[in-house]
Amino acid sequence: MKILVTGGLGFIGSHTVVELQNEGFEVVIIDNLSNSSEEVLKGIVAITGKTPVFEKLDLREKTSVQDFFKRHTDVASIIHFAASKAVGESVEKPLLYYENNINTLIYLLQELEQKPEAHFIFSSSCTVYGQAETMPINENAPIKPAMSPYGNTKQIGEEIITDVAKVSNINAILLRYFNPIGSHPSAEIGELPIGVPQNLVPFITQTAIGLRKELSVYGGDYPTNDGTCIRDYIHVVDLAKAHVVALQRLLNCQNVDKIETFNLGTGTGSSVLEVINAFEKVSEQKLAYKIVDRREGDITSAFANTDKASNILGWKTQSTLEEAIASAWKWEQKVRNV
Numbered sequence: 001m002k003i004l005v006t007g008g009l010g011f012i013g014s015h016t017v018v019e020l021q022n023e024g025f026e027v028v029i030i031d032n033l034s035n036s037s038e039e040v041l042k043g044i045v046a047i048t049g050k051t052p053v054f055e056k057l058d059l060r061e062k063t064s065v066q067d068f069f070k071r072h073t074d075v076a077s078i079i080h081f082a083a084s085k086a087v088g089e090s091v092e093k094p095l096l097y098y099e100n101n102i103n104t105l106i107y108l109l110q111e112l113e114q115k116p117e118a119h120f121i122f123s124s125s126c127t128v129y130g131q132a133e134t135m136p137i138n139e140n141a142p143i144k145p146a147m148s149p150y151g152n153t154k155q156i157g158e159e160i161i162t163d164v165a166k167v168s169n170i171n172a173i174l175l176r177y178f179n180p181i182g183s184h185p186s187a188e189i190g191e192l193p194i195g196v197p198q199n200l201v202p203f204i205t206q207t208a209i210g211l212r213k214e215l216s217v218y219g220g221d222y223p224t225n226d227g228t229c230i231r232d233y234i235h236v237v238d239l240a241k242a243h244v245v246a247l248q249r250l251l252n253c254q255n256v257d258k259i260e261t262f263n264l265g266t267g268t269g270s271s272v273l274e275v276i277n278a279f280e281k282v283s284e285q286k287l288a289y290k291i292v293d294r295r296e297g298d299i300t301s302a303f304a305n306t307d308k309a310s311n312i313l314g315w316k317t318q319s320t321l322e323e324a325i326a327s328a329w330k331w332e333q334k335v336r337n338v
């Protein structure tokens, strides 16, 4: 079975390609290398012993997308990761985000709707819930107005897929990720942010390795146990496996609705200080950090109710926070040749 993975050389995409290949799927990757590198292919091959087909292609070029599907007539299942994901950048460059995240989605769906049967898995985000009223967050929590163009592209993306699936042969699963961290335990692939990391865990590991002076903890006065924000940090390998399970559900026609939505998290919230403590424990070193003002747009707390994913997909996370952080640290050390 041939599966198209867009953004398959990126952080979550590459880990999902590994899990797909381990399960015997034939993978075709499209990636424009805007936030990834062809080197990632070597890591995928080192882990799985199999080389996926790779095409450097920019999904914003509609004719290139059409041409791809003319050459790969047997592709009717897509896991769609390719998108821009920096919240701050999306505020500065909204049109870039609407073009990257929405136009590309439309071009893919235009191809899929021509198939007699098609499957689509979409990378969505818990950001669609904003600051939810109740914790943990289940899939029926209200969708809040997006706080950034990035968040808006996830909401609009979900709506577009839902509208199209209703009137076509496309069956879709929307996966709302909480906070993916970590790397493959082999350290052959991992997260490699370009420039200064915006996300917590890569900033921690880059600080510990000496690339950054100290971590700024954004806000110490939130209404939480220790005053810092709470998130649900999920190991990227667990997250990748959820994509395989979701795909199999669609391929085996086990889905109850044409569009289904699942939260993907661990179900446990951790504060920023708890993440720092976990890092200090696994790395056996102190981390330089200071508490500074809150970051604009941050919510106080978000962690997942995992009942639906567990009961319907039969999927649960396996890794602990410490294991996830240890894998991120191992990767950082490998990348910097330490």
Ligand code: UD1
Binding pocket: 085, 086, 087, 125, 126, 127, 151, 179, 198, 199, 200, 201, 203, 215, 216, 217, 218, 219, 229, 230, 231, 272, 295, 297, 298, 299
């Ligand atoms: C954000 C987005 C999410 C997106 C994800 C990946 C929102 C609400 N969430 O998640 O949609 O999918 O990025 O790009 O826009 N922190 C620090 N110091 C740092 C960095 C982060 O203290 O240097 C804190 C933050 O305040 C937050 C936590 O660490 O409490 C996690 O931050 P981050 O990794 O950026 O993820 P989110 O903001 O949760």
